[in-house]
Amino acid sequence: MRYFIFSLQLFLCINFVHSQTSQNLYKILYDIKYLVDTNKSEVLNEQGVLFVEKNKSYFLTKTADQRDSIFHFNNRPIDYHANIKSKVLRVVKNHDNRSIFHYVQFLPGPMFNTTEEMDSLNWNILTDTMTIYNYKCQKASLEYRGNTWWAWFALDLPIADGPYKFCGLPGLIIKMENLKGNWSFDLSSISIEKNRFLNLSFLEKSKQVSYQELLKESDSWKYNRIERVEATGMIKYEPNERLNFIKLNLERIKKENNDIEVGLMHY
Structure with missing residues (x-):
């Protein structure tokens, strides 16, 4: 733990200004924990990474990185019946125009993106403080799409960013x-990450939709998953097999009920 704190302080003090004018990226890792089913105690552990370059950043989960590598860069098929509980999160932030771009793909199907303003995050900065990794952190609260959030941020780390x-x-x-x-x-x-550029070209092919349209697409995928897979022509189910997959899908919907934004699935 001491090594982490020392390297973090040295990194920020020496390299912060330099990295803003070079090709270097910050690579910030977060440990993510969440319940898959809010009615049970099973906790899923996931890793998220936030890349920060000048006034832009890109956050994604390890599962999103693996899926994008398979589907978008290696052109390999996805197993549509795989029991993937991990969340596929992808977010790009542009601090120049204060916009947040959220990318969601319901396979099989195209990738969608929605845009919202950073100013729509109505933070309430509180007076509570706590020391984390030898940094004095201050508390803030946020009401966001069905959840109340508590955040601890460090004023000594001059990056106005975070996970998701x-x-x-x-x-x-x-x-x-x-x-x-x-x-x-x-x-x-x-x-x-020295001399590294993020390859986000695959996101340019996404279809921009409103948030309400994205919620409708999420519901369509949730309840019509089997029909959507069949519509690709890649798979044709036997009647009994089809009924079995429909039953399994309905069971999955009941169990995997902990969305980071209530009503919006990330698979």
Whole structure:
């Protein structure tokens, strides 16, 4: 733990200004924990990474990175029946125009994106403080799409960013959790990726929709998953097989009920 704290302080003090004018990226890792089923105690562990370059950033989960590598870069088929419980989260933030771009893909199908303003995140900065990794952190609260969130940010880490869509506080978000206790993000490490560019070209092919349209698409995928797979022509189910998959899908919907944004699936 001491090594992490020392390297983090040295990294920020020496390299922050330099990295803003070079090809270097911040690579900020978060440990993510969440309940798959809010009626049970099973906790899923996931890793998220936040890349920060000048005034832009890209957050994604390890599952999203693996799926994108298979589907978008290697052109390999996806197993549509795989029991994937991990969340596929992809978010790009542009701090110049203060926009948040959210990318969601319901396979089989195209990738969609929605846009919202950073100023729509109505933070309430509180007076509570706590020391995390030897940094004095301040507490903030946020009501966002069905969840109340608590965030701890460090003023000494001058990056107004954090996991998922969360950003806009006067310091890097070190720790974040929702009031229900079924979602949490904890900073695990920060490093520099030298002379690296993010290849986000595959996101340019996404279809821009409103948030309400995205919710409708989520419901369509949730309840018509089998029909959508058959519509590709890649798979044709026998009657008994089809009924079995429909039953399994309905069971999955009941069990996997802990969306980071209520009503919006991320698979």
